[in-house]
Amino acid sequence: MAVNEVRALLERHGHIVQEIDGGNDHGEDLHVTFVQSGRRTEDSLAIQVKGGVSTRTRRGHRVPVGDHEGNWRDGSLPVLCIVHDAERGGLFWANATRQLRRATALRKKVRSIVVSGESVLHDANLDRFVEGMRHYLARERQGVGRWADMADVEFAPSDIVKPFENEVYEPMVFWQRRGKPFAVLLHHDLDWEPVRIEERMLRFEPIPLVGDLILDIAEAHWLMGCFRSTEWWRRPVKQGDPV
Structure with a gap:
């Protein structure tokens, strides 16, 4: 019944849905x-x-990860x-991939995916849901979606993102970001917590630094290149400028 409800919702809006044989054994149904x-x-x-009763919590639902974490x-x-x-x-959703990546950044072990009671999926909001997921998938293809998940941030379509x-x-x-006077650094050594940085904070002597963060020389030169190549995107946005 649960699979049919999800399939029916998506197919009503013209999307292509294929059922995966043995999905309950392998962690994906559709x-x-x-x-x-x-x-x-x-x-x-x-x-x-999943059907709802067995996964209910007070504020929503939890879907066990089992041995599907890596996939x-x-x-x-x-x-x-x-x-x-x-x-x-009705239907409630969560991004399992994003939650598991964020847990990796925080060095936490996740036993279940949290599905919020506020994340309802229905005909009225499906187009918005699809738009959001297509943007998410576009960032995946660009190779930066993982880092957004790890840092628990959202990259806008107009953002410049350089890994x-x-x-x-x-x-x-x-x-x-467009028109912001600063950039943001996401770094493995900082557990992916976003840090505001500016070009004036970058130093090469006596050791490479950006703010209080110690860099190696390659990282420092890379950051300098990032700052120089995006200077135009930090300029204030004027009326009529593309956003």
Whole structure:
């Protein structure tokens, strides 16, 4: 019943839904490809569907992760958990991939995906949901979606996002929003907590630093390149400028 409810909602809006054989054993029940103006898009994801009663909590639901953690966090397709609970209002959803990545950043072990009672999915808000998920999937293709999940932030379509990996494979991200006089640094060594940075904070002598954060020389030169190449995007937005 739960799988049919999710399928019916998506198909009413023209999206392509394929049921995965043995989904209950492998952690995904549905493969969904979004459609726009009658044409298939490049945006696909997987969904784990659960009936509501067994997963209920006081404020929502919890979907057990079991042995699916690696696939849900690092698989080729992001995974959503959708719970059907007719007595509580229908369908509720959560981004399992995002929650598991954030837990990794915080060095926490997640036993279940939290599905908020406020994250309701229905006909009236499905278009907005699809738009948000397509933006999420676009950032995945750009290779920066993982870092947004780790830091629990949202990259807007107009944001400049530049990832970098140092010689010991530690990732960091330079994030510039339109018209903001500062950039944001997301860094593995800072547990992905966003840190505001400005070019004047960057030092090369006696050791490379940005603010109080010690860098290696490659990281410092990369940051300098990021600042120089995005200076125009920090200028104040004037009326008539594209946003």
